[in-house]
Amino acid sequence: MFSDTHFKDLLVWPNLLVIFVLWLASLVFYRVFLHPLANFPGPKLAAVTRYYEAYFDVIQNGQYTFKIAEMHKKYGPIVRISPYELHVIDPAFFEKLYRQEGRWNKYAWSLDAFSGKGAMICSTDHDIHKTRRQPLNSFLSKAKVASQQVLIRQNVEKLCDRITLFIDSGDTIILGAATSAFARDVATEYIIGRNYNSLDLEDFNVGMTVLLQGSGRIWRITKHITWFGPTMKSMPVDWVIKVADAGMKAFFAYLKETTKDTKELLAQATSSTPDQKHQRTIVNEIMNSNLPPVEKSFDRVFDEVVTVTGAGFETIANALRLIFYHVFSNDEILRTLRVELRSATKRSSSDEIDLKTLEQLPYLTSVIMEGLRLSPAIATRSARIAPDRELIYGRWRIPAGTPVGMTTLLMHTDEKLYPDPMCFNPERWMDFDDRKKAEKTFAPFTKGTRICIGMHLAWAEIYLVLSTLVQRFDFDFKDVSGKDFECNSDQFIIGTPSNGVLNATVTSAEIS
Numbered sequence: 198m199f200s201d202t203h204f205k206d207l208l209v210w211p212n213l214l215v216i217f218v219l220w221l222a223s224l225v226f227y228r229v230f231l232h233p234l235a236n237f238p239g240p241k242l243a244a245v246t247r248y249y250e251a252y253f254d255v256i257q258n259g260q261y262t263f264k265i266a267e268m269h270k271k272y273g274p275i276v277r278i279s280p281y282e283l284h285v286i287d288p289a290f291f292e293k294l295y296r297q298e299g300r301w302n303k304y305a306w307s308l309d310a311f312s313g314k315g316a317m318i319c320s321t322d323h324d325i326h327k328t329r330r331q332p333l334n335s336f337l338s339k340a341k342v343a344s345q346q347v348l349i350r351q352n353v354e355k356l357c358d359r360i361t362l363f364i365d366s367g368d369t370i371i372l373g374a375a376t377s378a379f380a381r382d383v384a385t386e387y388i389i390g391r392n393y394n395s396l397d398l399e400d401f402n403v404g405m406t407v408l409l410q411g412s413g414r415i416w417r418i419t420k421h422i423t424w425f426g427p428t429m430k431s432m433p434v435d436w437v438i439k440v441a442d443a444g445m446k447a448f449f450a451y452l453k454e455t456t457k458d459t460k461e462l463l464a465q466a467t468s469s470t471p472d473q474k475h476q477r478t479i480v481n482e483i484m485n486s487n488l489p490p491v492e493k494s495f496d497r498v499f500d501e502v503v504t505v506t507g508a509g510f511e512t513i514a515n516a517l518r519l520i521f522y523h524v525f526s527n528d529e530i531l532r533t534l535r536v537e538l539r540s541a542t543k544r545s546s547s548d549e550i551d552l553k554t555l556e557q558l559p560y561l562t563s564v565i566m567e568g569l570r571l572s573p574a575i576a577t578r579s580a581r582i583a584p585d586r587e588l589i590y591g592r593w594r595i596p597a598g599t600p601v602g603m604t605t606l607l608m609h610t611d612e613k614l615y616p617d618p619m620c621f622n623p624e625r626w627m628d629f630d631d632r633k634k635a636e637k638t639f640a641p642f643t644k645g646t647r648i649c650i651g652m653h654l655a656w657a658e659i660y661l662v663l664s665t666l667v668q669r670f671d672f673d674f675k676d677v678s679g680k681d682f683e684c685n686s687d688q689f690i691i692g693t694p695s696n697g698v699l700n701a702t703v704t705s706a707e708i709s
């Protein structure tokens with residue numbers, strides 16, 4: 198008989214070590230030779246362990262997107278980038294992967310790291326996502342945004358008033374932070390009817406910009422060490438506000454404010470005497486929808502409030518900073534824009550050019566498209582999973598349930614599609630045939646079931662703020678170059694060397 202003593206003898210560390218090594222060897226053997234993805238090309242180390250990605254994510258500060266681009270050069274258009282995940286770099290595959298038809302899940306491993314499971318953007322399951330998105334579609338539709346353009350204009354005017362004070366004083370304006378403040382004020386006012394007035398603050402609440410620019414680090418660490426994000430999230434807000442640095446303080450103060458406001462909005466929405474003033478918010482849309490009660494809990498609604506507003510902060514601000522830099526540093530682009538806007542003003546019956554008219558201006562639209570090409574919000578791949586069918590790519594059959602991603606940034610900077618890809622050149626969009634052809638491969642808001650729900654708001658904000666600033670101001674930027682606004686790291690959003698900083702001296706526009 199095998200006695201307890203014999204068993205205990207076996208549990209000595211040399212034996213445990215042997216068991217561990219055998220287990221590890223068989224895992225490596227399985228992943229490299231027997232796994233359903235074993236035949237796909239790619240580095241063997243990436244096939245064996247996700248710590249390969251962790252090295253580029255955590256130690257190399259968000260370099261995996263660029264490592265993936267290198268892998269494609271070596272291994273071809275489809276690559277196994279982890280034991281479980283594939284990446285494709287062929288523009289022809291984009292419309293096959295990001296589409297409306299069929300069921301598409303997202304990859305939980307990457308999204309759970311946001312610790313926001315109640316949010317539509319983090320909903321991995323196709324059906325749950327669809328149910329959550331449905332009540333918000335019309336709230337952010339093109340028509341609804343157009344009808345709310347006054348709200349955006351009021352914030353543009355606030356931004357202009359602040360900028361004008363810097364003309365008078367001759368001081369340097371932190372335009373990068375002011376741009377973020379504008380994006381945040383519009384997002385919260387549009388989505389939850391609350392303007393936190395970052396534009397009124399002396400420093401434009403620059404701490405929020407700094408924190409959000411660096412917050413990708415928490416997401417990247419949490420992907421690999423799953424308890425990290427939830428632990429941060431569970432810290433008592435008041436304690437963090439006391440001990441943290443300026444950025445953390447600003448962010449946690451924002452969370453405290455949105456928590457209070459979400460509770461108030463929920464109470465209003467369920468009250469027998471709702472206040473008309475608070476009718477137009479996503480909280481009302483959710484509470485008045487047919488969603489089941491579990492979808493209307495505070496935690497679920499709060500996740501939605503934080504992510505839908507947050508998705509409209511640094512995404513827009515990053516694109517705007519890049520556009521401002523190029524427009525105000527290039528006399529030819531600035532002059533062409535001013536000529537186009539002046540002739541539109543002449544045709545307009547009022548001083549303001551209507552959003553609809555702005556949308557039809559070819560050069561202004563080309564400038565914005567070029568900005569969104571180089572700053573398409575997200576620097577990481579966005580994997581999709583076909584849960585119920587194989588996907589076919591060339592000779593490859595991708596097993597059902599496999600996460601497959603493409604990276605818009607890599608497609609947007611592919612020199613076969615966009616010659617001299619890093620050059621900011623609005624002219625490339627001026628030929629309407631070329632623009633039409635690029636429709637399939639220009640996708641700053643992605644495509645398919647998960648297409649950005651805030652895209653019409655984003656376009657409207659950029660049209661209104663850019664056209665106004667171009668007509669009123671000249672900016673002179675110090676010690677920066679175009680490189681400072683190019684993506685150099687994956688912070689989930691686009692990470693740039695500028696980190697959101699864009700300082701300028703400003704004068705009134707010299708219109709000849």
Ligand code: HEM
Pocket residue numbers: 317318319330337384504505506508509510512513516569572573574575579641642643646647648649650651652654655
């Ligand atoms: C330049 C500005 C913006 C760009 C380039 C952009 C881009 C994107 C992209 C690429 C996605 C897909 C993410 C994925 O595949 O996981 C997305 C989703 C989303 N965006 Fe935006 N976005 C912008 C602005 C906004 C704004 C202003 C809002 C606020 C309403 C917003 C709200 C959202 C939401 C809620 C989702 C998730 C949609 C869903 O899962 O169905 N975005 N955005």
